[in-house]
Amino acid sequence: MANAVSSANTIPLVPQPRSLGERLAALPLKALLMLGMGAAALAAVAIALALNGNKADYKVLFAGLSDKDGGAVLAQLSQMNVPYRHSDGGGAILVPADKVHDVRMKLGLLGLPKASGGGYELLDTPKFGQTQAGENVSIKRAIEGELMRTIGSLSAVQSARVLLALPAQNGFFREQQKPSASVAVTLYPGRTLDRAQLAGIVHLVSSSVPEMSSKAVSVVDGDGTLLTAQEGTTGQGLDAQQLQYEQQVESGLQRRVVELLEPVVGRENLRATITADLDFSETLQVSEEYKPNQGTPTASVKTQQTVESTQPGANPPSGVPGAQSNQPPVPASAPINGAAQKVQPAQGGTAGGTSRREATTQFEVDKTQRTVRAASGTIRRLSAAVVVNHTTTTDAKGKTKTTPLTTPEIEKLTALVQQAIGYSKERGDTVTVINAPFRVPPTAKVDEPPVWQQPWLQDLLRAAAAPAALAFTALLIVMTLIRPALKTLFAPPPPPEPGSQVDAVVDDDNLLPAPGGTALALEAPKINEKLESARALAKQNPAAVAGIVRSLINPDEATA
DSSP: TTTOSSSSSOOOOOOOOOOHHHHHSSOOOOHHHHHHHHHHHHHHHHHHHHHHHHHOEEEEEESSOOOHHHHHHHHHHHTTOOEEEEEETTTTEEEEEGHHHHHHHHHHTTSSSSSOOOOOGGGGGTTTTHHHHHHHHHHHHHHHHHHHHHHHHHEEEEEEEEEEEEOOOOOOOOOOOOOOOEEEEEEEEOOOOOOOHHHHHHHHHHHHHHTHHHHHGEETTTTTOSOOTTTOOOSSOOOOOHHHHHHHHHHHHHHHHHHHHHHHHOSSSEEEEEEEEEEEEOOEEEEEEEEOOOTTTOEEEEEEEEEEEOOOOOOOOOOOHHHHHHEEEEEEEEOOOOOOOOOOOOSSBBBTTTEEEEEEEOOEEEEEEEEOOOOOOOEEEEEEEEEOOEEEEEOOOOOOOOEEEOHHHHHHHHHHHHHTTTTOOTTTTTTEEEOOOOOOOOOOOOOOGGGGHHHHHHHHHHHHHHHHHHHHHHHHHHIIHHHHHHHHTTTOOOOTTTTOTTTTSSSSSOOOOOOSSOOOOOOOOOOOHHHHHHHHHHOOOHHHHHHHHHHHHHHHHOOO
């Protein structure tokens, strides 16, 4: 029974496995070719996937920038951690396609790149066969570019654009046309150009072009407002500085009202508008006042002249002797106005002589000259309009309720507004405060496009198209070329032929047939069956089992 062959419990005999080299050598030529082609194609697909993952889609951000503007843009891109590349010999800057618009808007907020045309470097490379008209255009463009750079370097100017009108000079015309220029400036937010800066820009442009008058230069801002006075205007109306001052006065008063009332009525619960009527007229008053002299002691003598003349004659002295003739002559007196008066001869004079005396005195006349210049930009009248929202209250249940303000509350708010703007009744100021509910406009419902039309999904599909195609190609290569070759490579060895002998397994002379033409089998050990039999015997006759165990432990006791 020990050598009996049991078909129920047999262990198949497997031959010893061979090495990978032996297996590859044993493969047919077709399988080897399929395996090699599949491995090469799979490696190419892997390289393509790696290159596609490292290579992003780059698009042009800016092109044709100058070295200064290009350096500023690249420095800002480095600070923003945005990858960039160069193309066309460094004349264009490229960034990832999904960041082009975002980067342009961010750089635009920083004022980059500055709109500056080419300067005198346009004349560095003359063109062969260039005509006189083309050369004049190049010179004009160079001058415009240099002026744009110079004006753009001002602290308040963000960018500038200069257009020159240079008429053709011809000696046959009696009256030559004069050149003119137009300048458009874009200022930084919150910056303005005062009169001195504006005059400097006009003088810069007019001095850069021969025979250009400063009146032929027009300057406009980013809103299209003419900053320079037009030729032939009478000067009526407000200029840019006066309009700016008026806006500053109105905004300052409006800010005062809002800051004063917001803590009382709440934020976003009031609207205020202030209108200021300012007087920018300049009045120059010159007056001269003359005062009469205040008497001889206080009068100032300017000039004094006395003339005396005597002509003796042949007549002897005459007259009645006595006290009257012996009196000295009365001193001459001149009137205040300085008129000369003839002096009467003395009574005691000679009968044949003539005596004449004249005195002239000029006094200083009081004169007061006063020059008065009235202040410019004074407030003639103020008008304030304030709208206050209804009071909103919330009860314990969370329900909101709006109530209008009472008349005393409106009067208090009106008094606050009057004090804030410096109300003057004599000036004719008006203040109006009304209470009305604010209407909240309904939010418009925006219809979002479906998911398949979302830009992010389209970008994702567009970016994943190439990797998905390469992955499908790799799967196709694996299934059609590599998988059949691997199946052939790792296929099990063929079974032994019927009637074969395996003498190395059993150490005796018995032959082990192969029943059914399958693998040879040996009898399986019966250890499990013996254990089951012993367990069954112990359950059925425990006393006999106990005796057996006792005899095994103490053999002497069993023999006795």
